[in-house]
Structure formats: structure tokens, C-alpha cells
Amino acid sequence: MRRWTPGRGEIEPRAKLIAVQAVEKLLSRPNTVVEVIDAQYGGLLAQTASVLVPCRQHTVANGKLITGGTTVDVRLSRSGSSWRVTSMHPAKPGPAATRLSAAARQVLASDRIILPPASAADIRSGTIEDAVLTAMLTLSETYRLGISVIRSGHPLNVFGTNRPSDHPRGRAFDTWQINGRAVVDPSTPRTLITNYMRATAATGSHNVGGPYQLPGTTYFSDQTHHDHIHAGYRP
Template structure:
């Protein structure tokens, strides 16, 4: 694990997505003060809605990929923006922050904010149930918008509902805000196709926390496989299952990944 990589991504997202009254347009100066390229602000998209001031909460910072000299950090956030008329609007997004190794600190090379798409006219039954699942299935803003869009496969939604019968699941990423390809490869990721979901916290325990019981993470990974996931990743390399069904690598030490074929 390289915590400095996540810290670098998070400080940039905070510098762009939160500002005191009247200082929205000072984002480039704030980014420059971090030793990063001010023009990154132009890539922030939904992280910079109009408003007189904004507060931002980082829900989770998850690896989208980590290599020796390059990384993707998915910064999942909620945001509250005060408009000129005084009303406060709640929102948020997920930003795929791309970084490269540099001295003395990693540097940010690009931002790819989530683009969930418009809500479907009539969400399916599984989507409605997931959206109504409340504390059993916690969805950050971009993930909730993905479900509302109708672009998430029913297999993913039904698996979440099945796992939520026994566990409280905090979702980090579903479809948008994730790299289009498996990081460092040319293989398409299941996420942008609406065929995968990542869970970063189970029953109040962060997957990345060394104090989280191994049995808890293992039980969810095996339950995901039983619910139809052909590709279950996490911090544990489990035995059993079909060939290649379980995997573990540096990218998946901080979440449980569930991928589906259809």
C-alpha cells in the first residue's frame, strides 16, 4: 500500500471541490499551491458546480489501479453547494484521479469525473429495491445515479440485494468514475459496461483496515461468488470456486470487487 498516492489525489479533489464564500474561481491558485498543474481544474467537470461556497466530504479513496510508477485513485465524494439565493444543494461525484511517480511527491496527470447519464424513465424492480435499501446498501452519489440510469445489469443489483440480506454494504463504485480498461492493460473493465460493483466497507468495517476480521471479508467474497459473480477480487486470495473466480492483487487490497458476465 502507498498511502501517499491516495493522499495526493484526495488533497487535489478537496482543493477543487470545496471553497469558502466567494472563492470558487480561485481553484487554480489552490491547485497550484499544491505543486500541481492549475489547468487540471478544467478537467474537474461536476466537481465544480456553480455556487457561492461548497463543502466536500470524501467518502472513500479507492485504488482504480496501482503500478510501480502510475496509479488511478477513485475519489468518492459528497458535496454541498450554496447557491446565490442561499439554498444548499446536495450532490457529489466520483473522480478517477490519474497519477505518476515523481520526486518528491507523486503528481497528478489527469482527472476523469463520473458521467452517470440521465435517469431512466422507468427503473427496473431490482434498481428500485437497491435505491430503497437504505443503510443495508449505501450508495454514494455517482453510484446511485448509475443505478437510476438503468445502465447497471440486473445481475449486479440482485447480487447486492442478496448480500444485503446478511450484511450492510457500503458501495464505492458501480459503473461511472472507474477506468474504462483494467488499469495497466488493454482489457475492458466490467464496470463501465454496468457489470461490476465494488464494496469498500462491510458491516461498518473498512475492507482495507487490518483490524477487519478476515472471516467477514471472506464470507462476502464467497457469497458474491454464490450470487453469480465470475470474478471476485479482494485482499484475500481464496481457494475453491471455478478456475480464476477468486483473485487478489495490490489494486484490490482496499475493496471487494464483484464482476458479472451479463
């Protein structure tokens, strides 16, 4: 299993690498392999950062392979050119709901929507708005989605502000990979990313963030969103 390393196109790759190493150490257990799916920013400012690390844990117990996992929000601070971890916050998706909407069941069953463990647990908990779920289903008709975070494991507020984020309220999702191509990778065609951003807005998202600034008030771009596409929905 290949270990995660920062690729081309990363901003502050050292911060991500330190965050990933901290998560691997936190989650390591006997007979357990930690598979980091991605490392994306939950926030990136001049002196502080949030790195979200969705991962799977593969454990051999009694001769059986058990796969689980979580997403960890790793907070870091900068001193000069160095970064250090200040805290880590594993996802808390909550218990599974007894009944799920049709959209939730369809997303969980889809082979075109690749969910990390914490995001799948978010959906099973019944806390994700149907607008988010139907948007993912609509997008999956054209694209294969690599989801990084939906609700749990994301900062409660928009990083560096007092404004509540749409993620913890079940009204947003982030995409780190489109058709198997990482958003952060410079070799990923710009048109693939911008077309996906426009398609996301067409599903009803009022707040689409990504690495490129598109015309219109629906779209935004900043350093935090150079490595993923954010889609937020109104209640």
C-alpha cells in the first residue's frame, strides 16, 4: 500500500506531510495498517492551518480483515518555515439512523461516489441534507466523485472566522478527486475542474469554491480551496 506524500501543486506541502505523519502515529495499532486517502486543507492562513486527513484502517483480527477509518482535523501553527501540530480532532459521525432517505441509500450504494469512512458514516447517521445527497447523485451521472469530507471531521467554523461552516450542519461536501484525477495535481485539466464547478453550481449550490475563480458571486477561490471543490447548500 502506497504511503501518502505531497505531490506537485501543493501549497505548504510540509504542513500536510507533518499532519499525515501525526495521524498515522495516532491511529497506528498492532496488526493495523493506516491508509491515508487524501490530505486537504480545512483552512490555510499565514501562521495557522487545518489539514483534514480522511483515512482507512485495515486490521487483521482472528484471521479476518476488518476495514474502518476516520477523518482527523489536524491543527498546525507555523514558526518561521516550520510547522508543528497543536491539536488533532477525529471525526464523530454519530450513530447510524434507523431509517434513511432514498437519496442516502442511493449514495451509499453508488460505485461512482467514493466515500471515505467518516463521510459514509455521516450519511448513515441521517444528518446530511437531501440537497447534498441528490447533488452528488446528479454529478455522479457525469463524473466519478472522490469525496474527502461531508460533515464530521471538518472545522465547525469557516477557518479563521466566527462564521459557522455548512459542513457540520450537513449542508456541504468537498471533492478532492474527479474522474480519478486529483484537483490539486497540475496535470489535471483545468476544464475538467471548471466544468465540474459549473455542474456543481447547477445542482443548486450557492457557494462553490475551488482552485479557479469563475465569474459570478456563486464562485470563490483561495489558498484553502486550491486542493478541492467545496459545494455548500442552503437549508
